[in-house]
Amino acid sequence: MAKKVAFLQGNEAGAQGALYAGCKFFAGYPITPSTEVAEVMSAELPKVGGKFIQMEDEIGAMAAVIGGSLAGSKSLTATSGPGLSLKQELIGYACIAEAPVVIFNVMRGGPSTGMPTGPSQSDVMSAKWGTHGDHPAICLVPASVQEIFEETVRAFNLAEKYRTPVMIMPDEIVAHMRERIVFPEPGELEVINRTAPSVPADQYKPYDTKFGDVPPLAAFGSGYRFHVTGLNKAEDGFPTTKAALVQAEEERQVRKVDANIDDIVTFEEYMLDDAEVAIVAFGSTSRSARYAVNEARKAGIKAGLFRIRTFWPFPDKQIKALASKVKAIITPEMNLGMCTIEVRRCAEGKAPVHGIFRVDGEPINPGQILDKIKEVK
Amino acid sequence: MAFDYEKYIRPGKLPHIWCPGCGHGIIMKGLIRAIDSLGLEKNNTAIVSGIGCASRLPGYLDFCTLHTAHGRAAAFATGVKMAKPEMNVIVVGGDGDGTAIGGNHFIHACRRNIDMTYIIMNNNIYGMTGGQFSPCTPTGAKASTTPYGNPDPAFDVAKLAIGAGATFVARGTAYHATQIDKLIAEAVQHKGFSVVEILDDCPTTYGRRNKFKSVIEMMNRLKDIAVPVKAAEKMTPEQLQGKILTGVLYKEEKPEYTTEYAKVIERAKGGK
Ligand SMILES: Cc1ncc(C[n+]2csc(CCOP(=O)(O)OP(=O)(O)O)c2C)c(N)n1
Ligand code: SF4
Ligand SMILES: [Mg+2]
Numbered sequence: 151m152a153k154k155v156a157f158l159q160g161n162e163a164g165a166q167g168a169l170y171a172g173c174k175f176f177a178g179y180p181i182t183p184s185t186e187v188a189e190v191m192s193a194e195l196p197k198v199g200g201k202f203i204q205m206e207d208e209i210g211a212m213a214a215v216i217g218g219s220l221a222g223s224k225s226l227t228a229t230s231g232p233g234l235s236l237k238q239e240l241i242g243y244a245c246i247a248e249a250p251v252v253i254f255n256v257m258r259g260g261p262s263t264g265m266p267t268g269p270s271q272s273d274v275m276s277a278k279w280g281t282h283g284d285h286p287a288i289c290l291v292p293a294s295v296q297e298i299f300e301e302t303v304r305a306f307n308l309a310e311k312y313r314t315p316v317m318i319m320p321d322e323i324v325a326h327m328r329e330r331i332v333f334p335e336p337g338e339l340e341v342i343n344r345t346a347p348s349v350p351a352d353q354y355k356p357y358d359t360k361f362g363d364v365p366p367l368a369a370f371g372s373g374y375r376f377h378v379t380g381l382n383k384a385e386d387g388f389p390t391t392k393a394a395l396v397q398a399e400e401e402r403q404v405r406k407v408d409a410n411i412d413d414i415v416t417f418e419e420y421m422l423d424d425a426e427v428a429i430v431a432f433g434s435t436s437r438s439a440r441y442a443v444n445e446a447r448k449a450g451i452k453a454g455l456f457r458i459r460t461f462w463p464f465p466d467k468q469i470k471a472l473a474s475k476v477k478a479i480i481t482p483e484m485n486l487g488m489c490t491i492e493v494r495r496c497a498e499g500k501a502p503v504h505g506i507f508r509v510d511g512e513p514i515n516p517g518q519i520l521d522k523i524k525e526v527k
Numbered sequence: 528m529a530f531d532y533e534k535y536i537r538p539g540k541l542p543h544i545w546c547p548g549c550g551h552g553i554i555m556k557g558l559i560r561a562i563d564s565l566g567l568e569k570n571n572t573a574i575v576s577g578i579g580c581a582s583r584l585p586g587y588l589d590f591c592t593l594h595t596a597h598g599r600a601a602a603f604a605t606g607v608k609m610a611k612p613e614m615n616v617i618v619v620g621g622d623g624d625g626t627a628i629g630g631n632h633f634i635h636a637c638r639r640n641i642d643m644t645y646i647i648m649n650n651n652i653y654g655m656t657g658g659q660f661s662p663c664t665p666t667g668a669k670a671s672t673t674p675y676g677n678p679d680p681a682f683d684v685a686k687l688a689i690g691a692g693a694t695f696v697a698r699g700t701a702y703h704a705t706q707i708d709k710l711i712a713e714a715v716q717h718k719g720f721s722v723v724e725i726l727d728d729c730p731t732t733y734g735r736r737n738k739f740k741s742v743i744e745m746m747n748r749l750k751d752i753a754v755p756v757k758a759a760e761k762m763t764p765e766q767l768q769g770k771i772l773t774g775v776l777y778k779e780e781k782p783e784y785t786t787e788y789a790k791v792i793e794r795a796k797g798g799k
Contacts, residue, residue, distance in 0.1 A: 175610055196795035201609045201788060206635040210602035213595065217606025220593065221614070225606070243596050370591040371611040373570050377586055379594040388540070388586060
């Protein structure tokens with residue numbers, strides 16, 4: 151049977167990806183340019199017995215999805231910059247309570263209300279540093295409608311596998327563009343569900359490291375009784391201030407991601423084998439970059455593209471290797487240098503890193519990147 | 528035989544953190560007796576709280592317990608209830624937690640009429656942080672941030688809940704201990720969003736600053752100001768001056784949220 155093909159908007163594809171991943175609960179608050187995710191979920195979730203709720207604000211939405219997840223439903227919220235700022239406190243809660251949830255954040259201009267309908271890539275630092283305290287961060291940055299679908303599935307997989315909130319952050323251009331999408335058949339993409347406890351209820355501890363860095367998670371109402379708190383907790387879930395326990399718990403939470411970077415980090419290398427100038431880009435900007443690389447090659451310049459697909463954890467190792475291979479790196483991005491800072495950090499001075507920054511609500515076009523390639527080659 | 532509280536207390540979790548004379552423990556015992564009288568199944572009951580002295584309550588009890596962030600309990604609880612409508616959901620928290628930082632979640636949970644019980648332990652102060660005034664601190668009272676007396680007017684929590692759409696609203700006090708279980712039990716049985724405000728005391732941060740010489744004096748005040756709704760009907764406005772009504776203040780049958788959402792699912796599945 152031929153696969154189902156559709157002409158879909160990015161946000162719609164995100165909602166479809168969530169459904170494919172088995173999402174059963176959505177809580178959100180409307181905000182441009184992410185609202186279509188909520189609209190599709192409100193229509194589709196009840197058809198599969200799932201639940202949709204429009205909360206009073208983004209804080210409430212974040213709270214509700216954590217509650218829903220702890221009660222056993224794969225849960226999604228969607229928002230954009232100002233809403234992301236409001237969600238931050240409880241994103242930290244999801245980190246420390248180790249509740250799997252997915253946050254679909256469409257990047258628009260900021261700070262504050264900024265440019266509600268203008269594209270941006272300026273929330274990537276918020277994804278890692280937005281909530282207080284040390285905590286793990288996973289953030290995916292898709293570049294096409296098809297990829298939004300697939301990466302939303304992966305976001306759920308990572309959330310479930312590592313018991314942590316995962317962010318997927320398309321920029322407004324990718325979220326609002328319409329493209330052809332081929333729907334994966336059921337079973338074609340891997341769908342991961344959290345590990346349920348195997349021990350009897352009276353022996354269950356929600357953070358039992360006997361089972362490794364990602365302890366099994368029971369659902370409320372499933373016969374397991376346990377306590378969840380936002381305070382630093384011991385393995386049994388109850389608050390503790392014992393120095394050794396707190397230190398170990400904090401380190402484990404971060405290690406869940408840090409020790410599995412190769413499982414989480416994804417990227418695409420395009421024409422990099424013999425490249426002298428490398429573009430490091432993500433989201434819609436990477437599409438302009440690919441075009442620019444092709445044009446540069448036509449002009450005899452050895453250019454290539456390193457496309458970041460997972461922004462956090464950052465592909466440190468790969469960028470470091472890239473920097474020791476090329477003469478120059480160009481980092482076009484719709485912000486004032488957030489990815490550039492990271493690339494410079496990883497490049498360790500081995501290659502100069504030239505940023506192209508745009509925060510005027512206009513996309514970075516291939517011509518701009520091509521000019522830079524010619525300038526630095 | 529004396530009532531067996533131990534059955535519901537998590538082993539090893541006592542002593543609690545509350546100060547001697549704090550009313551929170553009285554309310555916890557009332558909640559336990561209410562749960563016992565209803566025979567709620569432990570595995571099927573979630574107790575959710577925010578942050579504050581009052582919000583430490585769930586940790587002591589042997590249920591599915593969720594100690595959330597300051598003010599957010601009602602919103603977390605909404606997620607739990609949506610995912611598992613068959614669970615009994617009880618929210619507990621302080622006056623600051625529920626009506627200041629959590630005020631928005633509180634009124635919207637009232638409006639939705641989602642089936643859960645919200646027990647608000649109103650000691651008129653932010654106890655945990657050392658006695659700053661809350662939206663329930665009486666005008667003129669002293670708090671650590673109102674050294675010249677509180678200029679703010681206070682919320683009437685019950686009126687707020689009724690105005691926002693809660694379909695069961697009751698009020699009791701920490702002094703009237705045996706009434707607490709009855710009010711909570713009736714609230715839990717009510718289908719819809721029920722609010723039980725329990726007037727409470729914080730001797731440590733409120734009593735001390737407001738010339739209460741002892742916990743007994745604070746408790747006696749609760750006794751003196753409380754007037755059961757029935758008794759109030761026979762009293763003149765003058766007699767009711769400075770009094771606070773207790774008992775079931777409001778009750779109404781209205782469509783409940785998760786039941787209504789089940790209909791949404793039916794309509795969606797039927798393509799309507
Ligand atoms: C976001 C946030 N803001 C402030 C605080 C500090 N804080 C902790 S408890 C509390 C007040 C609690 O008062 P109440 O809810 O009345 O409970 P009580 O301690 O009186 O029982 C405050 C302000 C916090 N934990 N989180
Ligand atoms: S500070 Fe007040 S509210 Fe907190 S435990 Fe002590 S008496 Fe109770
Ligand atoms: Mg209080």
